[in-house]
Amino acid sequence: MMKKVIDRQLELGGDKPEFYEVFARRDSAEPLTHIGSVEAPNAELAEARAWFVYDQHIWREMCIVPLSAIVTITERGSKSKVKVV
Amino acid sequence: MAVVNSIEDLSEADKVLRDELYCIADAKLVLAGWYMMVLQNGRSIADFTSICAMMQGQYGHARALYQHLGRFGVTLDEVEWTRGAKDIRSPKLLDRPPQSWSDFVATIFMAEQAISTQLSAYRTSLADRTLARLADKILKESRFHLSYSVGWIKALRNDPSSAVDEDARRRLVEALDWWGELDQPDVVFASGYRDASDSDLRERFLKAVGETFDVPDGIAGHARSWQRSIRRNGAPGIPENLFEKIRFKNRELAMP
Numbered sequence: 001m002m003k004k005v006i007d008r009q010l011e012l013g014g015d016k017p018e019f020y021e022v023f024a025r026r027d028s029a030e031p032l033t034h035i036g037s038v039e040a041p042n043a044e045l046a047e048a049r050a051w052f053v054y055d056q057h058i059w060r061e062m063c064i065v066p067l068s069a070i071v072t073i074t075e076r077g078s079k080s081k082v083k084v085v
Numbered sequence: 086m087a088v089v090n091s092i093e094d095l096s097e098a099d100k101v102l103r104d105e106l107y108c109i110a111d112a113k114l115v116l117a118g119w120y121m122m123v124l125q126n127g128r129s130i131a132d133f134t135s136i137c138a139m140m141q142g143q144y145g146h147a148r149a150l151y152q153h154l155g156r157f158g159v160t161l162d163e164v165e166w167t168r169g170a171k172d173i174r175s176p177k178l179l180d181r182p183p184q185s186w187s188d189f190v191a192t193i194f195m196a197e198q199a200i201s202t203q204l205s206a207y208r209t210s211l212a213d214r215t216l217a218r219l220a221d222k223i224l225k226e227s228r229f230h231l232s233y234s235v236g237w238i239k240a241l242r243n244d245p246s247s248a249v250d251e252d253a254r255r256r257l258v259e260a261l262d263w264w265g266e267l268d269q270p271d272v273v274f275a276s277g278y279r280d281a282s283d284s285d286l287r288e289r290f291l292k293a294v295g296e297t298f299d300v301p302d303g304i305a306g307h308a309r310s311w312q313r314s315i316r317r318n319g320a321p322g323i324p325e326n327l328f329e330k331i332r333f334k335n336r337e338l339a340m341p
Contacts, residue, residue, distance in 0.1 A: 038131050041243070045236025049131040051229045052138035 019067040020046040024059045032061065095157060098276035103157040104314040105203075105273055106216075108174045108263075110150035110164075112200050115175035115323065116193070117143035118331030122182075123189055139230050146223045153216060165333050171322035174315045178259040180323055184252075187241050191252040194234035194297065195260040201227050202290040203263075206279040213278060235297055253298045260294075261287070261304065265311030265318055 017039050023032045035054050040046035046064050054062070072078075095103065120140035127133030151164040178196055183189035204227075207213075207220035241249040264287035274282040281289070291300050315321045322328075 039129065040131070040236065041240040042236050044232045045240060048229045048233035048236060049135055051232075052135040053131050055138065 018042075018046075020050065020064040021067055021070065022050045022054055022062065022064050024054065024057075024062040026057050027060050030060075032063070037067070038064070098272050098278065099157060101272040101313065102213075102276075102278050103154060103159070104174075105316070106150055106154060107164075108176075108316040109200060109203060110147045110154070111173050111175040112179070112196065113143045113147035113150065115173070115179045115327070115331055116196050116200070117147060118327075119179060119183070119189075119193065119196075122330060126186065126189075128186075135233055139233065142226055142230065146226070149219055149223070153219060156213075156215075166336060169322075170325045170328035171320075173323045173328060174317070174321070175323055176260065177262045177317045177319075178256060180327060181259070182327070185248070187247055187249040188252040188256070190234055190237040190241060191249055191256045194231070194238060194253070195256045195294070197227060197230045197234060198293050199260050199263050199290055201231065202286050202293060205289075206274075206281040206286055209280045210278055212276065216278075238297055250298060253294075254301075257294060257298070257300065257304065260290075262311075262318055263316050264290070265316070266313075269311075269313055 018041055019037050019039055020043070021037045022035050024035050025032050038046050038049040038053060040049050043064070043066075046066075050062065050064050117140050120136050120143060124133065124136050124140065127136050148161075148165075151161055154164055155161065176196065176199065178192065178199070183192060201224055204220045204224055207216050208224065210217040210220075238249055238253075241247040264283055267284045267287065271279075271282050271284075273279050279286075291304070294300055309318055311318050312321070
């Protein structure tokens with residue numbers, strides 16, 4: 001059987017993974033909470049993937065932040081992702 | 086808007102509106118079929134989930150619109166189970182199967198944009214408030230379908246050898262078949278069901294497409310024998326092999 005080979009540049013839109021962290025809340029009384037992350041080559045695809053993947057609730061508010069934009073404090077230099085709360 | 090029990094009781098405007106809703110709902114039915122067939126080509130788990138969700142969304146929208154056709158004396162049973170390939174009124178754009186991943190992305194972009202553009206003109210309809218609310222809900226959900234295709238177009242353009250722009254040019258000509266013959270009377274607009282004419286909606290569509298792709302000046306579809314009731318040129322219906330793939334099956338398993 002032929003093994004599927006994925007060309008990251010052609011099929012995933014980039015040669016290295018780009019992550020976006022996803023935050024959401026169900027109503028205005030809840031704090032905006034980190035609910036997970038998605039891999040995507042740009043914000044549009046990240047928006048769609050976040051919306052479709054994290055559809056366990058009807059969110060009042062959802063937003064995404066590129067992982068590269070997050071300034072880590074305790075995890076500085078460790079390359080770890082933001083932890084799920 | 087009053088519910089009618091028989092097609093003979095419909096006004097001319099209602100008949101044309103019913104036809105247009107058939108076209109929009111069938112476009113969603115066939116597009117759902119596209120997502121279903123392409124599902125296994127999702128490029129990642131998140132991509133697979135997204136295509137799955139868009140397929141589910143399109144089926145839901147199609148069925149909600151079919152349900153709304155009940156206002157014109159058409160039963161859900163008739164719409165979903167008694168029609169053949171010749172009765173389906175989806176856009177010609179979706180007749181030709183995707184030729185590649187980039188062609189798939191270009192086509193769903195055109196189809197989602199065309200359907201959303203047409204539905205956007207029903208959001209303010211005072212003549213049919215139920216339809217207005219339904220259109221609004223569908224448009225809010227479809228926003229993420231457009232983000233998905235725009236995101237993929239940008240990603241594909243990172244590769245200089247990508248054919249996505251050529252695919253889009255070809256698919257744009259096919260998409261314009263939906264607004265083929267604009268000289269014909271636009272009864273749905275004149276009667277206030279839609280707040281924009283077909284001619285304006287075609288321009289709105291081209292403007293929206295132009296934000297992502299270059300739209301050549303004076304681009305036109307082929308308007309040889311366009312019929313408003315099916316929103317396409319040529320003989321009615323879709324190819325038999327496409328119908329066989331997208332038709333509802335296993336009636337005993339279907340939700341009521």
